[in-house]
Amino acid sequence: MNLEKIKQAMMxxxxxxxxxxxxxxxxxxxGAEVPVAQKGRPAVLxxxxxxxxxxxxxxxxxxxxxxxxxxxxxxxxxxxxVTGVDWIKDGQxxxxxxxxxxxxxxxxxxxxxxxxxxxxIPTISEVFAGANWHxxxxxxxxxxxxxxxxxxxPLLLPEDANFHPxxxxxxx
Amino acid sequence: xxxxxxxxTQETFVLNLGPQHPATHGVLRVKLVMDxxxxxxxxxxxxxxxxxxxxxxxxxxxxxxxxxxGRLDYLSALxxxxxxxxxxxxxxxxxxxxxxxxxRVITTELNRISSHLLxxxxxxxxxxxxxxxxxxxxxxxxxxxxLESVTGSRLTYCYFRFGGVYNDIDxxxxxxxxxxxxxxxxxxxxxxxxxTKNIILxxxxxxxxxxxxxxxxxxGATGPVxxxxxxxxxxxxxxxxxxYPEFNFDIPVYHECDSMARYMxxxxxxxxxxRIIEQACNKLPEGPIMAEKAPKIIKPAPGxxxxxxxxxxxxxxxxxxxxxxxxxxxxxxxxxxxxxLSLFAEASQGMLxxxxxxxxxxxxxxxxxxxR
Numbered sequence: 206m207n208l209e210k211i212k213q214a215m216m217x218x219x220x221x222x223x224x225x226x227x228x229x230x231x232x233x234x235x236g237a238e239v240p241v242a243q244k245g246r247p248a249v250l251x252x253x254x255x256x257x258x259x260x261x262x263x264x265x266x267x268x269x270x271x272x273x274x275x276x277x278x279x280x281x282x283x284x285x286x287v288t289g290v291d292w293i294k295d296g297q298x299x300x301x302x303x304x305x306x307x308x309x310x311x312x313x314x315x316x317x318x319x320x321x322x323x324x325x326i327p328t329i330s331e332v333f334a335g336a337n338w339h340x341x342x343x344x345x346x347x348x349x350x351x352x353x354x355x356x357x358x359p360l361l362l363p364e365d366a367n368f369h370p371x372x373x374x375x376x377x
Numbered sequence: 378x379x380x381x382x383x384x385x386t387q388e389t390f391v392l393n394l395g396p397q398h399p400a401t402h403g404v405l406r407v408k409l410v411m412d413x414x415x416x417x418x419x420x421x422x423x424x425x426x427x428x429x430x431x432x433x434x435x436x437x438x439x440x441x442x443x444x445x446x447g448r449l450d451y452l453s454a455l456x457x458x459x460x461x462x463x464x465x466x467x468x469x470x471x472x473x474x475x476x477x478x479x480x481r482v483i484t485t486e487l488n489r490i491s492s493h494l495l496x497x498x499x500x501x502x503x504x505x506x507x508x509x510x511x512x513x514x515x516x517x518x519x520x521x522x523x524l525e526s527v528t529g530s531r532l533t534y535c536y537f538r539f540g541g542v543y544n545d546i547d548x549x550x551x552x553x554x555x556x557x558x559x560x561x562x563x564x565x566x567x568x569x570x571x572x573t574k575n576i577i578l579x580x581x582x583x584x585x586x587x588x589x590x591x592x593x594x595x596x597g598a599t600g601p602v603x604x605x606x607x608x609x610x611x612x613x614x615x616x617x618x619x620x621y622p623e624f625n626f627d628i629p630v631y632h633e634c635d636s637m638a639r640y641m642x643x644x645x646x647x648x649x650x651x652r653i654i655e656q657a658c659n660k661l662p663e664g665p666i667m668a669e670k671a672p673k674i675i676k677p678a679p680g681x682x683x684x685x686x687x688x689x690x691x692x693x694x695x696x697x698x699x700x701x702x703x704x705x706x707x708x709x710x711x712x713x714x715x716x717x718l719s720l721f722a723e724a725s726q727g728m729l730x731x732x733x734x735x736x737x738x739x740x741x742x743x744x745x746x747x748x749r
Contacts, residue, residue: 256467257682258682259683282594283594283597285685285694286597288709290681290698290706301681303696303711312616333597334723335716337719338719361423361424362427
């Protein structure tokens, strides 16, 4: 894959932000009051692989994730996982996509945030067939609706499940 | 659907495979739409052993989640210990002493051999050959004894700690491992003579169940499935971690893309794992087995971290999100067979049912790891 080419293409999907070097690591802070969500970050971020485990961190608006997946598919990357994170304090759900390149052994993370009260994002299962199950699982756990997904019935949860256990306000 | 029988009436029927079927090795159900003996459509139904490990992770401290990692893939549990421990070490910035890394590699590779041996026996059992299973279990038993003496358990290991391992090896471990390798080396030609070169096995596997490299890429399949499709990707080489760069070993790759290729990759990997163990045993340094500065209470810096290891079935990834407290904010376990199985529906289309079972066996499924 061509990292520069991917960066350029991703910038075009989020044209307002420049590429910057990764900021210095935040020191561990006591207590849970830390604002964990990074606000106002640039769309394309070079990350330190040794510290983070991935080389490129991309944040895009939900409507652009399919275009991003197509770019990464053309560059020869494979999909590793799709998952979610519940940022309940921000009222947002984050969808995280991990892509890996088998030749260059780099990992690209694409993330996108959707509002918690109406979580919707287009499916990338048309581009990466493997995303089908990962997105179904993410729908199971977080209730995120993947628009255009062929079948969002529960995959790992019971077939009549109407709850989403990984939401932070889920009570068993 | 080239093999599909061309019937006039296009009559199909639904066949349930599992959830209690011996060929699915656990509780996996596959809903098959059949046209005679041919599969029109296969739909794996998951979740029978789903335990929501990821939610459990959010309800306990970083260290308390370690036993859970031994219960995902119960056949190569140490790789999962490894992936989780290393992910948290990356997040918390803990450096592991060299001796601990060597012990981790030796035990993980022993575990990989035991996993491949069990797969070998069970796979041939799927194809109708009962005897090899008994031989494979005999060999595997030696590994379990060795690992039991060090880790304290035989199957669901919880041996790694953040910053090292829980227990140093005893005096018998290195000689025992080397003696075991000598024994297994002598037995591998027997396996190849009796099983690999068996005409029935060859007819069941060669040219059956093609999975192309392109299909692997679309589905994110890794491990022996990918290497049987001609792609040289192994996390230990391509994304090196721990002390793996210090050892000489090859990544077996076969280009035939069929069930036989996946079989051969695993058989060759046994030999490569033995090479790693030999080198590691001979170079094993003295020193501590736990990092002295490893904190008792782990509080990684806020942010997200990823760590990937090569488990026996492919790349196992741990994505953790920390909010700086002593419990994970989010813990994602990316299990290899989840992705490997997801291509089954496409790969099995138009196949004979018996061939599809051979294909499923060659994917080396472990259901608790798929369902998590």
